[in-house]
Amino acid sequence: MPAIHVRLGALSAALAILAATSSGASAQKKYDTGASDTEIKIGNIMPYSGPASAYGVIGKTEEAYFRKINAEGGINGRKITFISYDDAYSPPKTVEQARKLVESDEVLIVFNPLGTPPNSAIQKYMNQKKVPQLFVATGATKWNDPKEFPWTMGWQPNYQSESTIYAKYILKNKPDAKIAVLYQNDDYGKDYLKGFKDGLGAKAASMILMEESYEVSEPTIDSHIVKLRSTGADVFFNITTPKFAAQAIKKNMEIGWRPLHFLNNVSSSIGSVIKPAGFENAQDIISSNYLKDPTDKQWEKDAGMMAWNQFLDKYYPEANRADLSVMYAYTVAQGLEHVLKACGDDLTRANIMRQAASLKELELGGLLPGVKVNTSDTDFAPISQLQLMKFKGEGWERFGEILSGDVGG
Missing domain, CATH: 3.40.50.2300 (Response regulator)
Structure with a gap:
């Protein structure tokens, strides 16, 4: 009997040493340049x-x-x-x-x-x-x-999945749409455009009447809006950053062009886009979001x-x-x-x-x-879900279910 005690004691002592060394090892701090204890x-x-x-x-x-x-x-x-x-x-x-x-x-x-x-x-x-x-x-x-x-x-x-969602909405709700697209002439604009065309599939060629690009160095996009309007399009996909998004919304109203307007969510901010463009000019614009809108009661x-x-x-x-x-x-x-x-x-x-x-x-x-x-x-895409929303009064109203960004092409 005592021999068993001795063995158990030795074993528990060995386990204690093992625990101490392993916790010591795991407690070692590891740093790369830019990190320290403080x-x-x-x-x-x-x-x-x-x-x-x-x-x-x-x-x-x-x-x-x-x-x-x-x-x-x-x-x-x-x-x-x-x-x-x-x-x-x-x-x-x-x-x-x-x-x-x-x-x-x-x-x-x-x-x-x-x-x-x-x-x-x-x-x-x-x-x-x-x-x-x-x-x-x-x-x-x-x-x-x-x-x-x-x-x-x-x-x-990602931009492609967002614009695919808009494309699918158009196919379902406005299958005979005549579409005009304004996009920033860089990777960001082209990425949105690709997703949009993928979403429209075989119909993209017949539905999109004009793809108009602008340079980020241009002071205003007014001339592009006038050109797009001349196509007779009844759907407008607005792929722009905030400054240009506000200009587009304003100009549409100025020239009396009232297409079904889709606005990419990077420019859906009420504070930096909609308010400067004028609430009355932004009615019924469709966008999407994954964040809570602070202005929403x-x-x-x-x-x-x-x-x-x-x-x-x-x-x-x-x-x-x-x-x-x-x-x-x-x-x-x-x-x-x-x-x-x-x-x-x-x-x-x-x-x-x-x-x-x-x-x-x-x-x-x-x-x-x-x-x-x-x-x-x-999978290095942390967030891939969105909900569509429409601008009403002075705020966005969300509608439909949460849509997954991997809706495919």
């Missing part, structure tokens, strides 16, 4: 000036959110240093700023840099350097390519919206709460917070991408009910 350095690139400067509010909201995190003790005890540079939506400038962030500032990641052409310009560089280009602020389909670009990941629903008592308002009251009181970009920024910053928390003490760039590729049914306060964040090592 700090996580995050880089960001935004168009604070130039033709897409309406989006600059995204960087300002993120800066405020990281201040909130720091005030509450940081992430696993580490404070965030957020370094955000202006690229004026100019790809050569984006390259310059990305190099500065990676090579001079030595950031751990570049988070939520904005725009399709700017991100396209730095994608190869970020992947060569193996620095996460995480949750890019553009819905281009190409960010979901983990095989070729394992260090780049999108965030919002139905969310007044919603827990997620109340938390958003409390955050703004304290950290960004001057924010325009009607600007959907503020809600977008808040939500993507929460997504990053979730990923960084999940990293624990392994703040390596590889582990950040691992955690970002392991999001399962994540619900965030700013997302519409039923819209969840999901990723895997073969």
Whole structure:
């Protein structure tokens, strides 16, 4: 009998030693450049000036959110240093700023840099350097390519799936539509156009009367609108960024062109697009969303919206709460917070991408009910659901069910 006791004692002692050594091993902290016991350095690139400067509010909201995190003790005890540079939506400038962030500032990641052409310009560089280009602020389909670009990941629903949803709506509700398309002449505009044509399928050639492109450097798109109207189209697909979207809505009304108007969701903000264009000019426009619209009364008592308002009251009181970009920024910053928390003490760039590729049914306060964040090592498209909405009075009214972005071509 005593011999058994001795053996058990030895075994438990061995197990205790094993537990101590294994917990010691797992407690080892791992860092890459830009992370330490006290700090996580995050880089960001935004168009604070130039033709897409309406989006600059995204960087300002993120800066405020990281201040909130720091005030509450940081992430696993580490404070965030957020370094955000202006690229004026100019790809050569984006390259310059990305190099500065990676090579001079030595950031751990570049988070939520904005725009399709700017991100396209730095994608190869970020992947060569193996620095996460995480949750890019553009819905281009190409960010979901983990095989070729394992260090780049999108965030919002991709443009092709969004425009496929509009195309399917048109086929179902206006099968004899005569369509005019205005699009920005870059990867962003072409991506939307491709999804739209894929969605219309064989009918695209006969239904689309004109595809008119504009350059982001043009001061106004008025002449393009006049040209599109001359086709006699009764459906208008407006693939533009905020400044040009507001111009298009206004010009349509000025020249008395009232087609069924589809507006891409990157320009559905009431604050930066609809209000400047005039509420009366925007009636019945159809768009889509995956975020709660802060101007929508139905969310007044919603827990997620109340938390958003409390955050703004304290950290960004001057924010325009009607600007959907503020809600977008808040939500993507929460997504990053979730990923960084999940990293624990392994703040390596590889582990950040691992955690970002392991999001399962994540619900965030700013997302519409039923819209969840999901990723895997073969799927770098975190959000792929949308709901259609129509502009009525001074706000958007959602209709129909939550549609999956992978509705196919």
